[in-house]
Amino acid sequence: MSDGQMTDLTELAQQLRVDAVRCSEVASSGHPTSSLSAADLMAVLLARHLRYDFDDPSNPENDHLIFSKGHATPLLYSMYKAAGAISDDELVTYRALGSRLEGHPTPRLPWVEVATGALGQGLPIGVGTALAGKRLDRLPYRVWVLCGDSELAEGSMAEAFEHAGYEGLDRLVAIIDVNRLGQRGPTRFGWDTGAYARRIEPRGWNTIEIDGHNPQEIEQAYAAAESSAKPTAILARTTKGAGVSAVADQEGKHGKPVPDVDEAISELGGPREIRVGVVKPSYTAPPHSFGEPARYEPPTYNVGDDVATRNAFGEAFAALGHARPDVVGLDAEVSDSTRMQFFAKEHPDRFFQFYIAEQQMIAAAVGLQVRGWKPYAATFAAFLSRAYDFIRMAAISRADLRLVGSHAGIAIGQDGPSQMGLEDIAALRAVHSSTVLHPCDGNQTAALVGEMADRTGISYLRTGRGETPVIYGPDEDFPIGGSRVLRSSSDDAVTLIGAGVTVHEALAAADQLESEGVRARVIDVYSIKPVDAFTVRAAAEETGCLVTVEDHWAEGGLGDAVSDVFASGIPTPAMIKLAVREMPGSASPAEQLRMAGIDRAAIASAVRTFLTNRSVTARPTR
Template sequence: MTEPDPRYLAELAAQLRVDAVRASAAAGSGHPTSSMSAADLMAVLFAGHLRYDFADPDAPGNDHLIFSKGHASPLLYALYKAAGAISDEELMTFRKRGSRLEGHPTPRLPWVDVATGSLGQGLPVGVGIALAGKRLDRLPYHVWVLCGDSELAEGSVWEAVEQAGHEELAGITAIVDVNRLGQRGPTRHGWDTGAYAARFGAFGWHTIEIDGHDLERIHHALAEARAARRPTAILARTRKGEGVAAIADREGAHGKPLADPDDAVEELGGPRHVSVTVAKPDGAARTRPEARSYQAPAFPVGERVATRSAFGEALAALGAARPDVVVLDGEVADSTRTQNFADAFPERFFECYIAEQQMVAAAVGMQVRGWTPYACTFAAFLTRAYDFIRMAAVSRADVRLVGSHAGVAIGQDGPSQMGLEDIAMLRAVHGSTVLYPCDANQTAALVAAMADRPGIVYLRTTRGDTPVIYGPDEEFPIGGSRVLRRSDEDFATIVAAGVTVHEALAAADELDREGIPVGVVDLYSIKPLDAEVLRNAAISSGNVITVEDHWPEGGLGEAVLSAVSDLGPRVVQLAVRGMPGSATPAEQLADAGIDRASIAGAVRSLRRSA
């Protein structure tokens, strides 16, 4: 590789610092000092090591650059300006209403893969992209992740470091800006790059410790990283606010524009008009087999099949039809039944072990590369990855999540294993879809429907066997529902999903024998929900009873209320309200007041008070 011109690199780095100061001053906010510390690192990367076609962000061979320290966005946007991707005029719209240049980067810009800013997420997502490069795309693109030293306190970083080390991902480099200062003071290890090197090295990473303002040393470190046969961490000692004496390595300057930006620009040598030509990647092609039609597994009506088991069979069938489908597991494949897929398509199955944050992050990274990921674990354990799910929505990512062993119906394992918050958690995610099938054939249909659904799509499955009540050829559109019982004489409508559908049907049969007709709605799509059916039921019967294997807050009941409350029906919410213990599934449903006897009792109580 040609040795870079140090004078040119120094000028480019100075321009990046100037533009970070200017943009933050124009915005009246931002993080110029965190941008200035990494300017030399990024100048050398863009000038001599990044391979990227800004005119074709989707080119298969493009490298990937992730600013995990997303608050250094002024530096990223200054780089885009130097590369000719944006103008100086747009740079000055930083953080202003309607601008693409948001306070922290998002994919509103075509060169940004994922949203960052919640620290500790860029490297885990980068590992997902690098996994796709090695095992799926089989292309030589490189993933460069700029990390801050403060974020290395996040446990998710070390989940990513271990995954990359275990997978021997030579295609990823973490460039750590060790500038010593966090938001409120010094970081845990300060400038002790050796402390960080020991930690990365323990997970099998190649480590390089450098002066992050030595342009020649940076160049050689980046070249060494690309040539390495394992993941590399470049630990660069830098100074926050480098180039301006009043703020360089000074506490109290984080997250605010400079007090005297004009003086700072003058000290940095004034504005420049330096451009950088980023090398384009080699013409790489990405080929995948053609998709075939999905042949869903069929389950005879009347059999008893757990929806988690139906999910496993359906996922394997979808994998046969869709070569773009990949599956990520949190070391529970035997329980979630993703083992079916692993056995059939081991090359598209990724074991993330008990590291749910890394599992979701890797899924986000893989969808960046055009794959269709299903990330699966117990519903309860997705809570650990919630910030990654939230940020995936900010990234406009298309990710399918599957949570098994939901609710008290799992039985004796007790509350630590029960997903009782998952519906509320996923309903609150912007643009999400929440599905809760009650039988095997419905599950199989929804597994396929998820594949092309945009955004964060969540499927909730249950552990125990439930009766198959739908035929294998029936359709279940997302946003729909099924009216299982209805008459013009209905006193009330019971709205249920998943395991409680079967309890509701049994309660309806019991009440019918007593001469109390009730309707039953299977609300398998909780978000979006079938408002028309719910509103018609509320109008015709006047009484609505919701039944859910979930806490009352944020679950099915509140979803139904959002659709019918303006109509004024009486709504009774049956949900899990007390902390469960260990008991059989039937005992759990009874103790929670969501079994058939409790549902029938609620209807009778309503009738007595009518």
């Protein structure tokens, strides 16, 4: 690289620094020091190595740039300005109400594919996008991820380095800004880039240690990464706050504008108006396709058969794979239990194994859907909690994910509470714009697997371990947001509401009560979010009492979803919530339901108590 080119890159880096300082000053907040340290790294990338069409962000040939250190948005937005994607007028709306330039990047901007800001997520997501390029799209785009040194302490980063090396993702480049300082002080290894290299390289990575402020070394590192047969980690020693002496390499300056913006801009050489003609990708071929879509032919089960909903999920998802060439399956080494193994056997090219790394599995799902693939990720319902931050951030990314949690609730039996998903409905209901589904039989499960395929946002299907009776025919529809009234009459004294295994307990309780002369309506609320408010309200008006029964903790589950129907001021009926309230141990499924007070006998008893109390209350007093 000539001296003139070096000078041009230095000037571009200084422009990025000036603009980062300017927009943080206007917002009176932001992270300019974290942006200043990486400016040289991003200047060389933008001007010489990134292949991207800013006029067509959906171009399948585009490289992917992920800011894992998402707080460095002043730098990212300054890059967009240099590329001509945004104007200077928009740049100075940084962090303002209504601006697309949020404090941490989100897909409100068309060039941002995923939200970042929760550290330790960008690289795992990049692994997913690189997997899409290598195994699904089969295109040569590169995935560049700017990481901070502080986030290398996150366990999710270790999962990402491990999996990328295992998969040989040679078109994945982690650019690590080793600026020594975190939010509250020095990082674990400071400027010792060798310490990081010794941890990353054995995982199958090519590591390169450079001066992150030397354009020549940066250029050489990028060129080496582009020719490497392994994923590459560029460990760049930098100075936090580089270029501004008032903040350079000083503690206590993180997340604050520089103290004197005019002085800082003057020290950086003043404003510039450099425009970078980012090289567009050269067309090579369309993305690979696994065939044409066909009609979904789900498995069918006979009414009266006993089928575990996890089995129905596995068989249905394998069938969906034949109908939908865009669906992919992800597993965290429990596919024999979740029954994802059926899909893996029939569609090995679209199956991804992440071993016991739930954070990486969910992050990869986010990265895969960036390229339009439709991921279904399955594990035990309890283990999704390990990746909850990734699920939460996926919603901010406007990602479309389909999650499947098996072995839910105490009905799994003897394995005990460590394996029981008892907070999953509450957790997933709390995710923005999520969908939560809990089928009770095989045909219903198979129908909902198909319904999820084109559902936007985060969808969650809760499946059970044990077999349950098939009560619905194979041709019945189960739209998301619906429910099923299984028993109803004009004489109903109460309404029993269940989902999953408790539907069958409610039906049995209704039979028992009817033999005693008490009619009970039974509703299967298979769609917990969105809930069928119309049917619930009608039942409340017509019977006066709702009894919800759930194999879940009492907080945040089915009972609360039903209660929320009346939260807008509508008169609230009498409500009884039967749920798991004590820590379970090991026992048979039937014993678990009985001990928790959610089996048929407990339901019938709760109804009798309610009717007795209502009768006593209704008697006239003397």
